[in-house]
Amino acid sequence: MAQEIAFAAPRAEEMTKVVASAVGASVTGVVEGVLVNMAPSMGAAAPLLTWGTVLGVPLVGGFGALFTRGMLGDLCQGILAGGLGIFGYSLPGFLKEFKVQAPAQVGARQGVKQINAGQGIRQITGLASAPARAAAMAGNQVRAGWVPAAIY
Secondary structure, three states: OOOOOOOOOOOHHHHHHHHHHHHHHHHHHHHHHHHHHHHHHHHHHHHHHHHHHHHHHHHHHHHHHOOOOHHHHHHHHHHHHHHHHHHHHHHHHHHHHHOOOOOOOOOOOOOOOOOOOOOOOOOOOOOOHHHHHHHHHHHHHHOOOOOOOHHH
């Protein structure tokens, strides 16, 4: 069934839902942020407290949003949203704990023979120099006349 789109003043139910979700998200952000920042000073319990908070709060909020109705369900939707926001913000820092290292480049080991660029062989220099190559290509296009002369 097609949904109608209308712009009108919000009703009391809609405003209540938005306010309850916003309160749930903001309180979750504050409490979870304090717990995650306080966790390193807890010693051996720090990983359990940090990971438990970051993963547990969105889980509880999701179950609450799915299995409750009314203002409590709206509040749990806000808890889910706030918890997922903290999870997304904290994830890069958590991945550093695993010390994931990039693999060595092909040919960096001893005894590997590299093929030089020649007839029909295109040398790929890697991702590190991709921005420089893109800038050089853009510069070539500008000099080649791809941009109107009024911009110069």
